[in-house]
Amino acid sequence: MVNYLATPGDSWQLVLRQGILHYSYTATGEPMAGLSASTAVIDPDGRLHILATLLNKRLIYARWEGHRWESRELPANGSVLAFVLDSRRQPHLLLEESCRPENVHLYLAGNRWQRQFLPFNLTAPPLLFKPLLRGRLFFAGQDASRGRQHLFLTIFDPATGWQVPRPLTGVEPGNKIYAYWFQGYxxxxxxxxxxxxxxxxxxxxxxxxxxxxxxxxxxxVDLPDDRPVLLAKEKTLLFLWTSSNRLAFCFSQDGGSTWSPPQSAYFFFPARIKAVEGPDGPSTRQVVFTKISGLEPDWPLVINFEPLFSLCRAVLVNPGSRNTPFKQ
Structure with missing residues (x-):
């Protein structure tokens, strides 16, 4: 049994299944005006952290305290390159300043914002910026300032600062490149x-x-429409993306040593997908469909790993098949 109850500002969904009542509640707040961009993360306590860019490039950091917003203005203006929370739930952002061609790292230590210049060049958006244990942060980026584009890795430690960037050998960026972290790799x-x-x-x-x-x-045949989504469980990894609104996938069942051929899928056509963001970054257990079979629902459809992987494995076309939609 499923019940939907709604007012203009709030809605409930109740599902009674096998004697257990499951429910979800959605509250619709007042819209925020005068913004040019925003990004958000959520911490393990369920508190939302928002970084908003105003039309004049001023930056506002806001945190939801369960019943009210707590906000403060940042001591710098510019374009936000990345925004994360460390394992101590303190916000960190990488910023391209509007007043000078410099990239800076801002982070909240206690009640004060600390600011430092980055010891590396960034000529493209960061590939990956994620929290590690003990307040450390892992960073993967691209630099083409010396005439040739290369990738590098580095780590920020709150006790010692940024490590010297380490080039990532044997990897060519190509026309599009995306980075993911799973089980230490x-x-x-x-x-x-x-x-x-x-x-x-x-x-x-x-x-x-x-x-x-x-x-x-x-x-x-085509580049991805947006960032592919990684779904994973134990040694099974599934990458999903869309090209020209058509779902495509590629998977590994041995931790990434071998992969199925990439192919487009006819199901859920046309579609658009996004990762489900959680306290530890993008979830590897769920994916959000923001468009499915031509419909764009007000509240996107969330689907778990198991049914998606079963479907992808079932429709995988043999590379030797005459009707294969990909080339090998």
């Missing part, structure tokens, strides 16, 4: 242009040993 997806299509490369990087495994599972 860095996974990189990159699309490389050919005459009529794109080669898809996977790199599995061990940051501790600075070693990487490079694989090319196949080709795709």
């Amino acid at each position: 860095l996974y990189l997806l990159s699309w490389h242009r050919q005459e009529k299509d794109y080669l898809l490369y996977f790199h599995v990087v061990d940051p501790e040993k600075n070693t990487s495994l490079r694989l090319c599972p196949g080709t795709m």
